[in-house]
Amino acid sequence: KAGVTQTPRYLIKTRGQQVTLSCSPISGHRSVSWYQQTPGQGLQFLFEYFSETQRNKGNFPGRFSGRQFSNSRSEMNVSTLELGDSALYLCASSLGFQGETQYFGPGTRLLVL
């Protein structure tokens, strides 16, 4: 089976812009979670989607949003980018949403200038 894929892999934006990141889960997986990884804060949970519904949300401002499509693919959007949003954004997929094993994609590296 193909693993979790994320596009794009690298992205450069300027402050105030918005960005959309995409994640395709492993075939058959219905849960997609997003994490932000920075040197200072480590890995922080953004949100989780299962069957097109947001199930959990981390402690991030409303500028961070996401959605999931009927084929389980997910997108996350960050509006009004700030310098501090520069990070590696990781997507993880799992079969269900009961604390199951999560399989991570390679991440999207976002640089905000």
Added chain:
Amino acid sequence: AQSVTQPDIHITVSEGASLELRCNYSYGATPYLFWYVQSPGQGLQLLLKYFSGDTLVQGIKGFEAEFKRSQSSFNLRKPSVHWSDAAEYFCAVGASGTGNQFYFGTGTSLTVIP
């Protein structure tokens, strides 16, 4: 509050030496525990996981981990380290009934000396 502590920020070992990476957690529910490894610029690869049962779990690449409930620990071990094991290692905790929100430790960076 849920938290995961990896007390060792950086560890250096010689190739062929044994390795133990520490992980302590604080979690109200019965935890599910994971170890992931991350190479530079890459995503996280699952090394092993503990849900229930035997407290000593085997993973890929010769790694194992032992769950000790009394100590709230889930330490990762490898009897003989290879140069290719140099990477960042993350301990994570989740739980049934809380969705897939994992809490991660801050990571331990492993350097392997030839």
